[in-house]
Amino acid sequence: MNYKPLFSRALGLDPERLHFAAHSHHLWPDASFDGQVRAWAEANRFADRKWDLIFGEVIPEAQGHVARELGLPSPDSLIFAPNTHEILLRIVSAIDRAAPVRILATDVDTQVLATASRGVYAIDRVAGLDPAIRKRYFQRGTGPNEGHCRVNPALRDLIDYRPLNLLATRYDVGGPFDALFCRNVMIYFDKPTQRGILSRLIQHMGDDGLLYTGHSENYLHAADLIQPCGRTLYRRAQGAGA
Structure with missing residues (x-):
């Protein structure tokens, strides 16, 4: 199969180049350009209800695509999590709290581990979560910590961090x-x-x-x-x- 038509924009910027790189150095397909233009437009069109759009339409659609690609029986079996606390939150929310749950998070970078262990995030990072989950698992910052939230210690203590x-x-x-x-x-x-x-x-x-x-x-x-x-x-x- 010839994949060149999928990269017509990137290839057109330098037609004489032979490109062999992979992963982070790979050329971006045309769909990524269209996607970023759409993201910009929707971020402005739905500025006052962007999370309704993302969690009501975008994520369910993405779950469906990935589930079909992986041959999974249900899109609901997929989660999108930007960090270890988010993964743990979803696991804990789905199982019997009496069951012992422990997570070991590792990284070669000790500064990354220190940041993760603090469990402090900008408040907009959790804006799309169900209000009941935010209330149960996050503590809202006040004073100098205004605009941030901290993972509930009971949840944070389920994670060990180790280089x-x-x-x-x-x-x-x-x-x-x-x-x-x-x-x-x-x-x-x-x-x-x-x-x-x-x-x-x-x-x-x-x-x-x-x-x-x-x-x-x-x-x-x-x-x-x-x-x-x-x-x-x-x-x-x-x-x-x-």
């Missing part, structure tokens, strides 16, 4: 874990490095644990370590990590 370098020879993270999220980072490593990382990750997966990966990541070269059980979902291969 982790995926290139380390061992991961001091404990476990086993029911779910591991490692998305859109492995694309920066070659296949031997990916295998090394996967061989360490599976050591921390439970027997029924799942590994959630990015859409641009493929691990056919590591079939002896992990086996696909969905479009971007993997289980530990039988006998691996023993």
Whole structure:
């Protein structure tokens, strides 16, 4: 299939260029230009009810597209979360509170971990949430903290933050874990490095644990370590990590 027609705008800016880059250096398709123009127009047209539009129409439509692409039975099984607290909020809201829930959030950047552990966000970041959820899980700032909100300590305390370098020879993270999220980072490593990382990750997966990966990541070269059980979902291969 020829994908060039999908990138006519970008290719037209420099017709003589041969472009081989991928991921963040990839050319943007025509649809992205149209999407940004539409986003600008809608942000102004619906300025007073933008969250009604986003959560009432845009996100449900996006859930439907992704669910069809992944072959999921229901779009409602998908969530869009910009940070660890948002993921946890949705998990906690959907299960029995008596069930023990713990999340370990890791990053190689300690400043990122420090920011996340504070759990403080601009108030407009949570404006689209249900008012009952905002009241239950967030504390509104006053005085010098006006315009910001803080994650409720009871929710924030369910998350542990720990530095982790995926290139380390061992991961001091404990476990086993029911779910591991490692998305859109492995694309920066070659296949031997990916295998090394996967061989360490599976050591921390439970027997029924799942590994959630990015859409641009493929691990056919590591079939002896992990086996696909969905479009971007993997289980530990039988006998691996023993």
